[in-house]
Structures are given as structure tokens and as C-alpha cells.
Amino acid sequence: MARANLAFAVPIGSNSAMKALHDPQMLLAEGLTRIREEFAVPGGFPAPVQAAADAAAQRRPGAHADRTALPFVTLDPAESTDLDQAFAIEAAGADWLLHYAIADVPWFVGDGDAIDAEAWARGTTSYLPDGKAGLYPASLSEGAASLLPDGDRPAIILTTRIDPAGEARLDGAERALIRSRAKLAYETVREADLPPGFADLAARIGRAEDRRGAARVDPPEQQLEPNGTGGFTLAFRPLLLSETRNAALSLAANLAVARTMLDAGTGLFRVMAAPDAAAEAGLRATAQAFGLRWPAEMPLAQFERRLDGTRPAEAAFMLAVRRAGRGATYRPYTPRELPWHAALAAPYAHATAPLRRLADRYVLRAVLAIANGQPVPQDVSATFERLPKVMARAANRDGQIERAVIDLAETAMLANFVGRDFAATITDVNQGQARIQLADLPIVATVPANHDVPGDTIRVRLASASPAQRRLEFERLT
Template structure:
């Protein structure tokens, strides 16, 4: 991890500039806070069955307070049953009220190192609706049956009162704190993923973390084993929910196309330059399953794969069309993070209806038509903010090192403009390199650093 010493406050002032540039909201309007306070006091009704005696736990980053998911797992013959409790945001937020209207403006929570701009006010997202272990909480519990072959099926969806027994953290959780079948559940999901030819690309992410005292850290952070295993719970629930919605002829789905032929050709060049063994008869997904986040060359290729795709989006159910997510190789939906994504609240409402023999509300069906554009705008903004924060951190980290030479690898090109990854630190930048090819190793001189514009200028060493 590279610590960034920032005595001049360039990072703090730069983050303020990013917030201003992208109009990141500071807090919530008074009428939204007032409505959230009233909503937080709402008492669950008879439809919330009492499940407070069940051993639900949460597993998240240690500092998280907006907890969407709690779970426990039990065996049933050869099957594993996931009881997946999701924050019941729709219980607190009413269509058309000030909290709902503000959420539609935001789309999703925006994260920055110095704080987040939440989708919902803290009275809901970090207290009343969050599945914290300080008392009973209303939730929607999905019962997901996982067969021995790793196929997930939705058995039930009910509103319930649950009580989390523990707030577990990715970086400190012990196996004995988790359900006995937690690891077995993840193994089945991973085996099923490989069997259907899926490959979720999880490259290490550039991350900026506030350390206090005006210091920050910039790093490439591979996912922890606990994170990867925990992700299989959401994957199983979302796959089962997507199938149930599709069969019912309703829903909102996460869709993604694969790389184009031209992008595939660039990826093969990148792999060759990075020294990866990629035989012609092996497809991209099979190669991806052999990659290791901790290997710098593999990490560079994983980043190139992520950029080669067209990106994921949302699509409502359309008669005669099977929504498809290429990376997951399945029909897929988002339903497990309603505190952070607007769309999930409506998907959960639809699942509650179809699982209990009711018609999906007209307001929900109408929302499915509007949400793709709203979520695309929010995701684009999130990506712009994240890139701006990383660019800022890179300039602060490299201040004073002008003239030094850095080893780099070209990961993608656009004419004479090349995207490069430095090999000795977590920096991704652009440089003018005539005739550059993906996978090429180059020595670059740092010609300039501009923290205000968040720009690094590299030039090939002659």
C-alpha cells in the first residue's frame, strides 16, 4: 500500500473540487430529512412475521453502517437453504413522498474517501432500515434453495422481523463466526459458475482510503476470500430472483454484452505482451478463471478485460426476449442492495408480489420502464467520480517525482494515445506513444504533475 502524505491539503481541497464539479449533494433537503424521520418511526405491521430467534448475521466492510443483507444457511437433505434478509426499504419509503422523490434524483449512493452521498437519509439508511445488530429490524427474507449442482431456486419471499446476531467484518471474520455451510455454499456456486462458462472479472481495484491526519493510502486491493465467498450469496439470490421474475413475465434485469471482435483482438495482443499463455482454442472466460489478482501481469489483463466490455445496464422484461448477462452467463437481476441502489427497491416489491400469488403493482411496472435511464445516469456519474478521485490521488502521490523513470505496460491504445499501468505502483494513466501496442512494456518519464487538473504527463524515455 502506498501512503500519500498530503501536508499541503491538495487531496482534501481536490476532493472538495470534485464534489463541486460533479454536484455531489451535501446532506438532504429539510423536507426530505423530516419525511425520513417520520418514516423511521413507522412500526412494522402484521405482514412482518417474527423471525427474531433465527441466527442471522451480517458481513460487510468494518466501517459500514448501511447494512443491506443478513443471512443464515441450513442444510436440507442434499440442498443448502439460504435465508437472505434484505433491508425492507419499501416499508419506510412511500411512492411519491419526499424521500422517494429525492432517491429518484440520486439513483444510487455515491462514495468518496471523505464521505458518501447516500441514496437515503441516515435516519433510514444507517439506522431504522439498516440491519444493524442493535435490535429487531423489518426485512424481506428470500428463501433460496441451492442444489448439489449449484442451481439456485427461489422458494419463498416474505416480510419478517429479524435480529442480526453479529456485525461481522471482511478483514477480521473467523470461520467459526459464520454458518457451518458458508464455505460449502460458496464452493457450489463457484463450481456452477465454471460449469455454465461464466467468468466474473474481479480485478484489484484502485482504492483511496483516508488514514487520518491528512494522510491517505492508494493501492490495488484484491478482494479478500471472505468478500468473494459472501458475494456468492447475493449471486445465488439474484439469479433465483431473476429466473422467478422472468417466468412471471415482469421485472428489471441486469444485462451485459460481451466484447466485440475488435476488442477481442486487442485483448489477445495485450495477453501476448503480458506473457500470458492464451492458446487459440481457449475462450476468454476460460482464461479469466485462471487469473490471479495478486499477479501484476494478471491484474493488468483483468483491468483490460473490464474496459473491453460494453458495460452492464438495466432492461425491463420484454415478451419473447431473454435478458442476458454475458459475464455471468445467465439471466440476472439486482435485488440485494436496496439501501444503495434505487432499482433494487422495486425489484423486491415485484418479487414479494409474485412469490405470494399477487399481481405486481402498476407503480412498480411503470418504474421498471423508467429505471434503466435513471440508473445508467447514476452509474455513469459514479464512474466519473471514482476516476476523478483516483486521478487526484495519483497526482498527489507523484508530486515531486518529475523527471523520474517508471516501468509501465500498455493495456490499451487509441491511435497514439495509450493507456498504461505502472508496474511498481497502483497508477493507471495515459501517454503519447507512437505505434504502441497492447501488452508492450515501456519506460516512461514523468514530465508533469497537475493536481488541480488531476493530470499526469508521461513521455517515452528516448
């Protein structure tokens, strides 16, 4: 018997919420409630934390520069209210200046206060289809600190210069008051709503990725839909052009931040190794399972950039690529060791989502100091040594939640298919178990191995599907 599992994929550099399963009709409400209980997802904040956040939300900036004349806008999912980033774009000769305003969470949250202690316990905002458990109380994350277009907001502006080749360099960083002109939504934004240069800037950044050999892919969002017969289907919603272009802005700012910290010999970086030879062999078998033609001489990174998320088989393969990777982790600066992110083919950092990631708050403090010729505060440098463990713990928790939600969706989708046969391809064999990829569905499972090698095709039968236990079991037929 075997248990099926499919992990989420999160697009790198995106400023949108985690690409979680979208379940607008709340078809899985009971199962989601159990998941929240199982993983102790907090439903609110302790009273002292909430009180401290409410008091912080009443603070009024006094030393921030006035940049309210700059025409900032935000671009996010329509329902989002925790807005980390706003942007304005300015021509500078042949270059573009990306004024990237980031919510000034460090100004609202003090080291060691009640809000800070709770944030260290959480690490990140946790997302589920029926809601989120915020890193900070909503009075900050969806109110005073969020870059909403209802008044002036304190921000940290990262001014990033993008040259014609798409290379990004930080020109400056400052604390400033900004005023967003509009809350734009991916689903409805028009080209005329966006600043001049938005499309060209994103295109430059994309061309630079291609030259570096970056393997970044943006998997589509998975959506659960009723099939009309009492069951469900998992469908893919490819990312909109507005989403991919917006992600490029965040990517450029984070690359520039990483470069700035690296030049200063300090910082906290995101690192990720490329899939090893065994993982790539498994991916080739997966591509075969989906009927994708991947020439033997073509590197994985090149093949990834050819994928089209509007085609179901290619969308499912994008998710398989993310599963095959060894995952990104945080690493503090270490002399003589280049912090490398294989998917981006460059040093990379997280600085642009402080409302949702604890680590970004400290990276922003470091970059502010470096950009203004000041030493990085000693407490910030010391924190870089502590953060990887905290962020890894939060990532592990979020990963477990994500896997549980997808398992729930899969079992709900296949509950009416018990007894049905499926074609599958062996993608890996380990300790007597063969990992399989279903040919017609983006589902990975394991069955007992039988002298298999990656690439072999077999048939399996769905023996049971239990949404209550989030468990699928397959039996092998060949």
C-alpha cells in the same frame, strides 16, 4: 501529450460498499473536497426529506411475519452501518436453504413522498474515500432500515434453494421481522462465527459459475499508501475469503430473483455484453505488458478465472478487464429477448442492496408479488420502463467521481516521478492516438500513434503530474 486514466472496478454481486480507493490517512483531503464540489456531491438532505425520513423511522411494523427465531447474521466491512442483507442457512436434504433477509426499504418509503422523490434524483449512494452521499437519510439507511443487531427489523426474506450442483431457485419471499444475532466483519470473522454450510454453499455457487463459463472476477481494492519520501504508492489489497464467499450468497439470491421474474414475464434485469474482438485483442496486449502468459487458444473467461488478485500484475489485469467491458446496464423485461449478463453467463438482477440502489426497491416489490401468487403492481411495472435512464444517469455520475478520485491518486503517486522513463505496451490505436498500458504500474494513458499496432512496446517519459488538475502527461520516446 497524454492524460492517464484508470477506472474503478466493482465486483459483481458483492454486498460490500463500492471498491473505492482506500485512503485511511486522508492524504488526499484537499483534492477530494474539490471533487465533491465539481460533481455537486450532496452533503446532506433537504429539511423536508430529513423530516420525512425521521418520521418513517418511528414506524412500527404490524403485518410482518415473526421470523426472529431464525439466527440471522450480517457480514460486511467493519465500518459499515448501512446493512442491506442478513442471512441464515438451513439444511434441506441435499440442498441448502439460504434465508436472505433484505432491508425492507419499500415499507419505509412511499411512492411519491419526499424521501422517494429525493431517491429518484440521486439514484444510488455515491462513495468517496472520505465518506458517502447516501441514497436515503442515515436515520433510515444507518438506523431503522439497516439490519443492525440492536433489535427487530422489518425485512423481505428471499428464501433461495441451492442444490448440490449450485443452481439457485427462489423458494419464497415474505415480509418478516428479523433479529440479527451478530454484525460480523470481513476483517475479523472466524469460521466458527458463521452458520454451518456457509463455506459449502459458496463453493457450490462457485462451481456452478465455472460450469456456466462465467467470467466474473473480483478485482482487489486499491489503497493509497505513503512511500516514506513524501510521495505515495498505489497498492492492491486482494479480497478476503470471507468477502468472496459472502458475494456468492448475494449472487445466488440475485440469480434466483432474475429467474423468478423471467419465468413470470416481467421485471428489471442487469445486462452486459462480453468484450468484443477488438477489446480482447487489447487485453492480450495488456497481458503481454504485465508479463502474463495467456495461451492463444484459451478463451478470456477461462483466463480470468485463473487470475490471482494477490499478485500485483494479475490484480492490475483484473482492472483492465473491467475497463475493456462495455459496462452493465438495466433493461426491463422484453418478450423474445433474453436479458443476458455475459460476465455471469446467466440472466441477472439487482435486488439485494435497496439501501444503496433505487432500482432494487422496485425489483423487491415485484418478486414479493410473484412469489405470493399476486400480480405485479401496475405502478411497479411502469417504473421498470423509467428506471434504466435514471440508473444510467447515476452510474455515469458515480463513474465520473470514481475516475476523478483515481486520477487524483495517480497524480499524487507520480508527482515525484516527473522526468522518469517508463516501459509501456500499445493496447489500442484509434484516431491517431495510441492507448498504452505502463508495464510496472496499473496506469493507462494515451500518446500520439506512430504506425503502431496492439502489442508493440514503447518507452514514454512522464512530462508532468498535476494533482490540482488531476492530470498526468506523458511524452513518447520511441
